[in-house]
Amino acid sequence: MNKIRQVLAGPWLPPEQGRMPYFWLLSLAYMGWKYAYVPPGAGELALLVLTLAVFVPLYLASFRARGRQVFVFMLAACLLGAAWVPWNPGAATFFIFACAMAAGIATMKYAVAAIVAVIVLALLASLQTSGNMRFMFLMPILTVGLPVGMGAFMDARLRRSRQELMRKQEEVEHLATIAERERISRDLHDLLGHSLSLIALKAELARKLAHRDADACAREVGDIETSARQALAEVRAAVTGYREKGLGHALASARASLAAADVRLEESVERFALAPAAENVLALALREAVTNVVRHAGARRCSVSLGLEHGVAVLRIQDDGKARSEADIRHGNGLCGMRERAHSLGGRLALRARTGLELELRVPAGVSS
Structure with a gap:
């Protein structure tokens, strides 16, 4: 039954x-x-x-x-x-x-x-x-x-081919995650291995000198403190480097850069899941676009929007700079690299110049909702 x-x-x-x-x-x-x-x-x-x-x-x-x-x-x-x-x-x-x-x-x-x-x-x-x-x-x-x-x-x-492709993509992402973990493990070992060994050696020496030579013991303790602070600084720098790869850091960096250049930012960013490859392409595009706004556009206002449209992540960046026609757009290495990275994921980059430059980048989000 x-x-x-x-x-x-x-x-x-x-x-x-x-x-x-x-x-x-x-x-x-x-x-x-x-x-x-x-x-x-x-x-x-x-x-x-x-x-x-x-x-x-x-x-x-x-x-x-x-x-x-x-x-x-x-x-x-x-x-x-x-x-x-x-x-x-x-x-x-x-x-x-x-x-x-x-x-x-x-x-x-x-x-x-x-x-x-x-x-x-x-x-x-x-x-x-x-x-x-x-x-x-x-x-x-x-x-x-x-x-x-x-x-x-x-x-x-x-349908079978698409499922097989998804399985292979999941395997690639899994292998990439393992490789990244191994890289972080190696980095931490290289950063901390020498410093911790030195701290352990000097701590042992300080213990032996504690009852025989107080001045020498104090110097060794000072060296231990210096080594520990240096190791802590190296770890913080490494962690900051890992975090700087994400879209969140790119947005924070864009806010700081535009504020320093006295460019008013209008921001509309949705939160949604992104595949690592898509997030990397969007983060690099945002950095490059904001750099162009600060250096070349002569703009007083810049709007940044990020949304999800039918499974496609859409990044739009618009300024009120001096670009008025296609002839005013500089197709340098930055824009070419942006276009190539978008094409590698099946996305596309569009540029329009009217009352300033408008950039629209579309890439598949790569994550099932």
């Missing part, structure tokens, strides 16, 4: 499929087209309900089928369709669904062969009827069977 409840509770489809497969079930309405002209008998209506009750779970389960299971589901859909051919030309729907089930086949040549086999079975099943009934049965299969099957196969292959 619990198992049945779990099945009924779902999910009935893999999450990556979305809700579109439910929409395609509306195609079964073609089975009811005949009954707009010929009312069904009680027996036929009961068989139709039973057929749909069998097919719908079969169709939903086919999305989880792999390997040879896919061919079994395709054959089952064809057999349901063949059973209805003499009575209802809407049986073509089952063959079209069978073509779409080829999406679960990994290799294209096998997928094409399976779709062709379904069409051949439909042609054989059509021998059970004749005239207009045969035409109404075969026309949908011959016109949309192959396109539907190939479209479903290509969509599934694209």
Whole structure:
């Protein structure tokens, strides 16, 4: 009983499929087209309900089928369709669904062969009827069977490729995290290893001199204090260096630079998750853009906005400087580097000069919401 409840509770489809497969079930309405002209008998209506009750779970389960299971589901859909051919030309729907089930086949040549086999079975099943009934049965299969099957196969292959790419990206990010931890570990070892060894040595020497030479002991204690302060300063400098890589530090640096140049800042920054690569590109772009505003724009006002639009991080920086046309924009190494970094992530950089320079940088946020 619990198992049945779990099945009924779902999910009935893999999450990556979305809700579109439910929409395609509306195609079964073609089975009811005949009954707009010929009312069904009680027996036929009961068989139709039973057929749909069998097919719908079969169709939903086919999305989880792999390997040879896919061919079994395709054959089952064809057999349901063949059973209805003499009575209802809407049986073509089952063959079209069978073509779409080829999406679960990994290799294209096998997928094409399976779709062709379904069409051949439909042609054989059509021998059970004749005239207009045969035409109404075969026309949908011959016109949309192959396109539907190939479209479903290509969509599934694209989805699998995207999932594989996401897995590799997660592996790369994991390896990058490990490499960064190892680098920090090496840095701390290099920073503190020598200093702590020196402090330990001098502390041992000071302990030995404590009862024999107070002046020498005091000098050693002074050296210990100096070494400890130096080690603390090195650690603070290293930690500051790590923190300066983020977008938060870039924003703080931009505020300080604009304030020092007497440029009024208008800031509108949303908080949202960013992939490390995207954050780095945005931080570098912000630093470069603010540097240009301070050095070259001659501006009195600068606005900075950062937002998320449909999974894309959008950074806009606008000033009221002297740029009035495209000719006033200097395409130096900074802007070229900014553009190249954006392109490397699939983003783009746009520049407009009207009443000052407006910069718009768009990069994929790289983090699922």
